[in-house]
Amino acid sequence: MPCRRARSRVRATALKRKPAPPRPLRASPPMRLGSGPSVSAPPAVRAALLALFGAGAAQALDATRVVEHSLYARLHARAIATTRRRRIYLRGAAADFFADPALMLHEYCHVLRQWEPGALTIVRYALEWLRRGYWDNRFEVEAREFAEDHLLEFRSLLSRGGGWEPRGPALTARRRT
């Protein structure tokens, strides 16, 4: 299609002539889709999670990466976190996530009890979401109930383990997926 080619030639010329703009100063952390740097659970959190999920979860837990300031999480409307197999994508900082026991339980439930055994897949989640929406879909119900049922125990495990301090305002009042 000549028109398109002609246009792209003009555009290429224009781009070539235009000097590259100066690099903007980084005012906020870079957004990462998932391939950028990420962290795993700090030792105190890891120990408490293993006490809850069982030693059999160690391999999956250690392989699970928490990606902060993730563009992928930001693509999920109002979500503050979203998960895939062995991945937790955060809209914000990992430090805030690891200071929020209820949010950790919710997201690690998705990863360790749903994604890891293959119960949760993108297709299954999408079908549930179409049938029941966010709040009532079975994956969210299970993660929510798991977090509620184990919150006191998890808090106690975290405190006992030492090296863990809650900080900042709780994120859990906001939506999570």
Ligand SMILES: [Zn+2]
């Ligand atoms: Zn969820």
